[in-house]
Amino acid sequence: MNVDVAIIGGGPAGLLLARLLSQAGASVIVLERQSRDYVLSRIRAGVLEWGAVETLRQAGVGERMDREGYVHEGVSLAAANAAFRVDFMKACGQPVMVYGQTEVTRDLYEALDRSDGVVVVQQAEDVQPHDVETERPFVTYRKDGIEHRIDCQFVAGCDGFHGVCRQTIPKAMRTEYERVYPFGWLGVLSRTEPVSDELIYAQHERGFALASMRNANLSRYYIQVPADQKAESWSDNEFWDELRRRLPDEAAETLETGPSVEKSIAPLRSFVSEPMRYGRLFLAGDASHIVPPTGAKGLNLAVSDVRYLAEGLVSALKDDDERGIDIYSARALDRVWRAIHFSWWMTSMMHRFPDQTPFDRRLQEVELRRIRDSPAAQTLMAEIYTGLPYEGNFEHLDRSVASA
Numbered sequence: 030m031n032v033d034v035a036i037i038g039g040g041p042a043g044l045l046l047a048r049l050l051s052q053a054g055a056s057v058i059v060l061e062r063q064s065r066d067y068v069l070s071r072i073r074a075g076v077l078e079w080g081a082v083e084t085l086r087q088a089g090v091g092e093r094m095d096r097e098g099y100v101h102e103g104v105s106l107a108a109a110n111a112a113f114r115v116d117f118m119k120a121c122g123q124p125v126m127v128y129g130q131t132e133v134t135r136d137l138y139e140a141l142d143r144s145d146g147v148v149v150v151q152q153a154e155d156v157q158p159h160d161v162e163t164e165r166p167f168v169t170y171r172k173d174g175i176e177h178r179i180d181c182q183f184v185a186g187c188d189g190f191h192g193v194c195r196q197t198i199p200k201a202m203r204t205e206y207e208r209v210y211p212f213g214w215l216g217v218l219s220r221t222e223p224v225s226d227e228l229i230y231a232q233h234e235r236g237f238a239l240a241s242m243r244n245a246n247l248s249r250y251y252i253q254v255p256a257d258q259k260a261e262s263w264s265d266n267e268f269w270d271e272l273r274r275r276l277p278d279e280a281a282e283t284l285e286t287g288p289s290v291e292k293s294i295a296p297l298r299s300f301v302s303e304p305m306r307y308g309r310l311f312l313a314g315d316a317s318h319i320v321p322p323t324g325a326k327g328l329n330l331a332v333s334d335v336r337y338l339a340e341g342l343v344s345a346l347k348d349d350d351e352r353g354i355d356i357y358s359a360r361a362l363d364r365v366w367r368a369i370h371f372s373w374w375m376t377s378m379m380h381r382f383p384d385q386t387p388f389d390r391r392l393q394e395v396e397l398r399r400i401r402d403s404p405a406a407q408t409l410m411a412e413i414y415t416g417l418p419y420e421g422n423f424e425h426l427d428r429s430v431a432s433a
């Protein structure tokens with residue numbers, strides 16, 4: 030089989046790339062290791078930046094999001110039992126959309142079922158890119174015991190943090206940056222009414238807590254737990270008791286509890302592998318970078334990478350113009366590092382660290398008061414949380430970024 034682009038990984042990055050490329054008339058194959066049901070059962074991110082919302086609309090998958098998603102025009106930050114609101118509209122003029130990653134993924138799979146020139150293979154085993162440093166890359170995989178070979182012009186590595194694509198880049202050709210945090214997030218999904226119309230990020234001496242939601246009857250909550258804990262060791266009651274202690278009283282008093290429908294622990298890590306290109310292999314999303322979830326940036330970065338990559342690949346395929354793919358890595362990484370910084374900052378400000386001194390606590394407290402009291406600080410936070418604008422056409426790129 031021969032296609033323009035072989036995409037490895039059928040998470041949000043791979044599926045959105047397939048959709049954008051097929052809209053432009055390119056032929057693509059998506060090779061996903063898991064079943065569709067498995068991919069759709071993973072509960073992950075919930076907040077979409079406004080640029081991601083617009084990108085999904087342009088990809089023709091915005092209809093259900095616009096009907097069922099929740100536009101949030103602000104967020105609450107809380108500490109020492111006092112909460113304050115950051116008004117996104119006042120601070121930077123754009124909101125966010127609360128719409129689960131699971132739903133984004135479902136919408137993309139359904140759109141791809143109707144798209145021309147797209148093949149999606151589930152449960153593809155031993156997927157492996159080859160000869161990506163040449164003009165004739167190919168990808169091999171096995172399905173139902175049969176070996177397959179896909180010849181292509183480009184390979185997109187959208188296979189997440191544990192995928193194969195990043196590992197095929199020789200170690201000498203990549204630089205990795207990493208920070209592992211000494212805690213994780215225990216997340217619970219429950220069929221209960223959300224405790225608040227807007228998200229609450231709460232700093233507390235017992236550890237961070239987050240109140241989020243999926244819809245009027247589905248809540249998503251997280252609490253900070255030590256890195257070595259297991260989700261199974263937390264009963265639902267223990268979770269609710271701990272969450273109640275950490276939320277501001279006003280929220281804790283009205284918290285509706287119920288059986289969890291999903292409970293899992295996500296480790297917190299910042300990671301970047303540079304560059305995001307090796308020959309004709311391009312990495313996008315978690316395959317190339319991970320952020321701690323505090324800034325709600327993981328899914329949004331996958332969308333912005335893919336948007337830049339799709340633009341570059343379409344120009345290369347249609348017009349033989351490789352400037353977009355040549356600039357892809359620098360362009361995407363500029364945004365990635367802004368999100369890495371923001372997520373680190375939010376994480377540092379909101380969590381309890383095991384080796385924290387009273388001095389460090391005071392700094393966290395004053396940082397939150399600074400945001401509460403300064404419209405300028407609120408703008409700084411809101412413009413990144415709701416999403417920096419995407420770079421325009423690459424011809425207008427700042428030279429310093431272009432030469433990075």
Ligand code: FAD
Nearest residue numbers: 038040041042062073074188189192314315325326327328
């Ligand atoms: P993924 O969603 O990881 O998709 C990669 C796909 O590639 C997967 O479907 C995988 O099965 C497939 N794959 C892997 N290896 C292979 C292979 N060898 N061959 C073929 N296919 C392969 N972000 C937030 O903003 N907020 C959150 O609360 C949040 N919670 C998270 C919880 C967890 C447990 C994890 C892992 C991530 C979380 N994230 C969160 C991050 C966010 O979900 C990711 O940034 C987002 O999923 C990135 O999309 P992606 O398509 O790049 O990667």
Ligand code: DHB
Nearest residue numbers: 074075241322323324325
């Ligand atoms: C959700 C997850 C996040 O990491 C975040 O910062 C906000 C919301 C969520 O799952 O709803």
